Amino acid sequence: MTIAADTNHDNGSDTMVCVRPSTEHRERIRLVSLRVIAGTMGPQRAELTLDIDGMHKSIVHMSDNGPVDAIFNAIKQLVPHTAELWLYQVHSIAGGRTDVPAKVTVRLEENDRTFTAVASDVDTLVASAKAYLIALNKLIARNQV
Numbered sequence: 001m002t003i004a005a006d007t008n009h010d011n012g013s014d015t016m017v018c019v020r021p022s023t024e025h026r027e028r029i030r031l032v033s034l035r036v037i038a039g040t041m042g043p044q045r046a047e048l049t050l051d052i053d054g055m056h057k058s059i060v061h062m063s064d065n066g067p068v069d070a071i072f073n074a075i076k077q078l079v080p081h082t083a084e085l086w087l088y089q090v091h092s093i094a095g096g097r098t099d100v101p102a103k104v105t106v107r108l109e110e111n112d113r114t115f116t117a118v119a120s121d122v123d124t125l126v127a128s129a130k131a132y133l134i135a136l137n138k139l140i141a142r143n144q145v
Helices: 067-078 124-143
Strands: 002-008 016-020 029-037 043-052 056-065 083-091 102-109 113-121
Touching: 029 067, 029 124, 043 067, 056 067, 067 124, 083 124, 102 124, 113 124
Parallel strands: none
Antiparallel strands: 002 016, 029 043, 043 056, 083 102, 102 113
């Protein structure tokens, strides 16, 4: 919640208070680096470093289910949680072009609560990781209430 006050101490005027709910949340988890190896010869590999509450943690995760699965499971190993992935969507910001950012939407669900996030980046895999982390940060913030 955000509270703002304006008081004129010189002439004793009234205090005006404006209260509005805050939609901000502290990002406890941030993407530091991501390297993905993918292709037809496989398993796919995600090398991931996260900043978790000010500490860098790294992991390498392999997956036979594609690079996005490798990224999301690497995150889940560094930040254990019980949320399930309910939505993963990729959209082009400018249709038909390949040199523009991708917009990724991720929806996680835990205990009948949903946490949706959107991120964009010129690298679709980076946008995917960012969207997942935004949703996860929302989940963590909500669980701390």
